[in-house]
Amino acid sequence: MSDWAGSVRRFAREEGQLSRSEFKLLEAFEVFDISVPEKGLALDLGAAPGGWTRILRTKGLRVVAVDPAKLDGHLSRDPGVQHVQTVAQRYLPTHVGRDAFDLIVNDMRIDVDRSVRLMCQAASFLKRSRFAIMTLKLKPRYQRKQIRDALAVLARQLRPVLVSRLPQGSSGPRIPLRLWNTPK
Ligand SMILES: C[S@@+](CC[C@H](N)C(=O)[O-])C[C@H]1O[C@@H](n2cnc3c(N)ncnc32)[C@H](O)[C@@H]1O
Numbered sequence: 001m002s003d004w005a006g007s008v009r010r011f012a013r014e015e016g017q018l019s020r021s022e023f024k025l026l027e028a029f030e031v032f033d034i035s036v037p038e039k040g041l042a043l044d045l046g047a048a049p050g051g052w053t054r055i056l057r058t059k060g061l062r063v064v065a066v067d068p069a070k071l072d073g074h075l076s077r078d079p080g081v082q083h084v085q086t087v088a089q090r091y092l093p094t095h096v097g098r099d100a101f102d103l104i105v106n107d108m109r110i111d112v113d114r115s116v117r118l119m120c121q122a123a124s125f126l127k128r129s130r131f132a133i134m135t136l137k138l139k140p141r142y143q144r145k146q147i148r149d150a151l152a153v154l155a156r157q158l159r160p161v162l163v164s165r166l167p168q169g170s171s172g173p174r175i176p177l178r179l180w181n182t183p184k
């Protein structure tokens with residue numbers, strides 16, 4: 001079972017699970033009631049070691065996994081996973097003119113402002129009326145303000161439709177957001 005005290009939902013550990021982060025994505029899918037198109041294409045920013053990518057693969061999505069760190073060996077041999085071993089800042093400009101994504105997820109361990117800016121950049125590659133999910137790695141102080149500021153910036157590109165506070169993990173509060181790409 002999830003060892004997250006106070007979790008809204010407890011998930012059983014699965015065979016093949018790669019990271020504790022997997023619980024966050026499973027919980028976000030459930031809490032936000034997100035369904036993804038089978039055989040779609042997903043972008044996973046901050047993918048290593050590959051827990052979220054693994055979950056997206058179990059849902060039938062092909063995944064572009066962006067992270068300078070290595071993915072788990074099993075995923076690196078999976079033809080449905082394209083690992084781009086670099087930072088999102090370098091990857092995103094190279095994606096212009098390529099296939100749009102059915103889902104974008106972002107679990108990068110970087111500060112909120114940078115993550116939000118990169119998410120806005122990535123949003124131009126998200127198909128209309130599709131969802132994105134990101135976690136905000138908040139600093140300990142003035143968290144409400146950090147969330148408010150993040151939502152204000154995100155709202156220029158995406159419609160933040162739901163914000164959920166998941167339990168506090170070892171690296172501090174994580175706030176998954178569900179974002180919707182809506183025509184402006
Ligand atoms: C919490 S881990 C992601 C865990 C992943 N969701 C999983 O389930 O296995 C955060 C990752 O963000 C990556 N990261 C940090 N800065 C990044 C950046 N600028 N671009 C891409 N990835 C980044 C780190 O290398 C690290 O692997």
